Amino acid sequence: MASTSTTETEQATEESTEPESALETARRQLQHAADHLDIDPNIVERLKHPKSVHEVTVPIERDDGGVDVFTGYRAQHDSVRGPHKGGLRYHPEVTRDECVGLGMWMTWKCAVMDLPFGGAKGGISVNPKELSEREKEQLTRRFTEEIRDVIGPTVDIPAPDMGTDPQTMAWLMDAYSMQEGETIPGVVTGKPPVVGGSKGRDSAPGRSVAIIAREAIDYYDMEIQQTSVGIQGYGSVGANAARLLDEWGANVVALSDVNGGIYDTNGLDTHSIPTHHEEPEAVMTHDAPQTVSNEELLELDVDVLIPAAIGNVLTDGNASAVQADIIVEGANGPTTTTASEIFAERGIPVIPDILANAGGVTVSYFEWLQDINRRAWSLERVNDELETEMLTAWNDVREEFESRDVTWRDAAYIVALSRVAEAHDARGLWP
Ligand code: NAD
DSSP, X not given: OXXXXXXXXXXXXXXXXXXXXXXXXXXXXXXXXXXXSOOOHHHHHHHTSOSEEEXXXXXXXXXXSOEEEEEEEEEEOOOTTSSEEEEEEEETTOOHHHHHHHHHHHHHHHHHTTOSOEEEEEXXXXXXXXXXXXXXXXXXXXXXXXHGGGOBTTTEEEEEOTTOOHHHHHHXXXXXXXXXXXXXXXXXSSXXXXXXXXXXXXXXXXXXXXXXXXXXXXHTTOOGGGOEXXXXXXXXXXXXXXXXXXXXXXXXXXXEETTEEEEOTTOOOGGGSOOTTTSTTOGGGSOOSEEEOHHHHHTSOOSEEEEOSOSSOBOTTTXXXXXXXXXXXXSSSOBOHHHHHHHHHHTOOEEOHHHHTTHHHHXXXXXXXXXXXXXXXXXXXXXXXXXXXXXXXXXXXXXXXXXXXXXXXXXXXXXXXXXXXXXXXXXXXXX
């Protein structure tokens, strides 16, 4: 295998820059949670670094006969509670440090959900839009071969992320299985159901966002039927959350995609608005009394705001102008550290991404269980079990929120870090 394993040695800067890198944010949040807990500082120090980072060279033959060489990564953060788990992204801005930071987030996301997994993230620095289908398949198969020794159903289980999809996971599973000499569906999740994927996996992150928003609405003594909701991003997360909240009686008044948003104080019919996957970027084609920019949407007078598109949209530049009573993070990392501080000062609860959108990794866990047992679950069972897992995690985080004077984000990190640190404490440090 042509990979090199390295151990993270550099220190993250702790100055407040806006926006921070994923790794800076991950380390800051870890330290912040640790400050609330009585845990061995040596364990915290260990958790600031990944277990290993694999960097590989991925050459492919282009359709014109030339050869291009790309760099791929797999950062494995922590496996004290079980195999590594995390997405694989194809994007020009993928870097080693980004994979390390996002892998750390996955450790907390799995731990807050009490899943028997640790965190990882990987990717290839490539623009997938510039690759033909054949080139993408070749890239995926070659990358799989390069990381084959460090992944597997009991070692590290990739999943789709930006620029990758169920088809990518099917190629990865096939390339891995061909070399192992048997079909091993549990090596990846987010596969098409026909090769061991789970029903309900696609809609799970949006479903969990809706469940957590519903619980938060109830917690703050609001009636869902009298609650207005604004959602930025109408893709897998935003659209599934919007439609469920709409079905449960909430008034979804604002929606957007990359081109801008629509606003109707009487409520939008979410089911008649095509999602990003049904018809890309079609939100603005829907008739509505008002259009708004993505920036304006974030500052609308709504009860619940769900940023579900991209990271770093709630910043020190707009946090003071946000009028929502509750923010539920659908996207990963939509709120910068400074914005989080402003919301805390203003008393606006922010329910964090690692809890709210964790339905994706939770149903990935269900998929892994189904693969290992060679038994497919019904959609009803997947959704019922997801509901149970989300309510358990919500209650665990709520207990910390109520018993300490902390934000929801701190409470979620405290739950996650306690679980990971306790496991490290019990297992000890190998000499
Ligand atoms: P998606 O590609 O399905 O949809 C993204 C949506 O956001 C589209 O409507 C797009 O038009 C819009 N958008 C893109 N750029 C925008 C911009 N600059 N301003 C406003 N809108 C913009 O993506 P998704 O899978 O729904 O993911 C959305 C977010 O949720 C990402 O942060 C992702 O990391 C996170 N997330 C996704 C999953 C998952 O499994 N899909 C799981 C957890 C977290």
